[in-house]
Amino acid sequence: MYHPAGSGHGHPDSLWAAFFLEDRVARLLVIDNYDSFTYNIVQMFMQYDLDIHVHRNDKITLDQAKAYNPDYILISPGPRNPARAGISKPLIKAHYKKIPILGVCLGMQCINEVFGGKTVRSENPVHGKTSMVFHTGEHLFSNIRSPFTAARYHSLLCELSTTTDGGNPLGITAQTEDGIPMGISHRTCPLHGVQFHPESFLTESGYDLVENFLALGPLASVKRDEHTGINKPVFRGVPAGASAETAEACY
Template identity: 55%
Template sequence: MLLLIDNYDSFTYNLYQYLAELGAEITVYRNDRVTLEQIEAMQPDHIVISPGPCTPNEAGLSCQIINTFGSHIPILGVCLGHQAIGQVYGGKIVRAPEPMHGKTTVVFHRGQGVFQNLPMPFSANRYHSLIVERSTLPNELEITAETAEGLIMGLRHRTYLVEGVQFHPESIMTPAGKDLLRNFLAYNGQCRMQLQSTHNESSIERNKQ
């Protein structure tokens, strides 16, 4: 089961449609209508954090979900969800040089993670006025995609299966978007078990200290 966190954004249901077309069994909760305990009980195989207005600070439980489950459940953050990932692990969210509302730009990537086997470069639809500031990106995260100007369009955790994209893969103006989502869904149960093992070992070490 895939848990889709809705940050009160109409793009959430575009994501839902694409993910459903790719075969995902999806449960949707708004960011303030579910608890961490309920999510734990659901045992989702994947979590997607949707786009939304405002900043990660106003995104309900989105940041707490990333912080709690990122170590053992694959997570994809889109737009606001991407910014939430950056903030959770220590990055700073700042104003973009210019607002990008419904504009298409070229994205350059390294073929890593959800960008595996995608065209390079490709066009993507952007709808945001905030970005993860490149100079504040923590060591835990690495850049996976960017614009020609060096603005971060994709990032991922170096250890966990946590990835973010600043653009909208669910937009028809992002032709490679569905393949990107397909790559995320390929993070399967085996990947989750490996993460769970790492999570359990980390918990044991913390308990020893």
């Protein structure tokens, strides 16, 4: 919808704008950390009534992200570490208080570092293996059985910041049997991360987790179309090593 600049309060244009904004499709901004799993996760969100924009972590600015006015933000996995995740951490800092944000794998590590945590190398890297995940039943894990099976693909782990005054606003909401953090959440803001991959066919209740995340925003009672995707996302970037056909399809 075209909304002319400078239309004042009470102007017919502003009234029409208010009407259409109430009914607009919810917007999901996806930050792609150059990972092959990103588009699998995007396909999950395509099952819902969302306007999805995907941007590489070095191909969008904070101002551009703000202008998109997202209702949700997803920080994708990635093959590197939070120091090389481009806009991911600054975007979390800028929006975590008001916009629901989900970080997956590297995305969770970025959330942890924003609040003073460390990313450390695991003594036992796991790639394509499953673990039983035990959780608190809160936030992303509402109405999901504990433990459940989840797929892991990571060689780095989160070490949460510890302070003598208990000042870290993040808490662990899920972990493996041997205590490796698999989920973290902000205590008062809609900011959540998971170390495992909800999009994997090896993970139980992946769509339940996604719907719990979407419930934090305008899609409070959403259920997916189990047969076909509803929307085609707008991709701003091409997967590494993509064919010419794939590259063309991304725009």
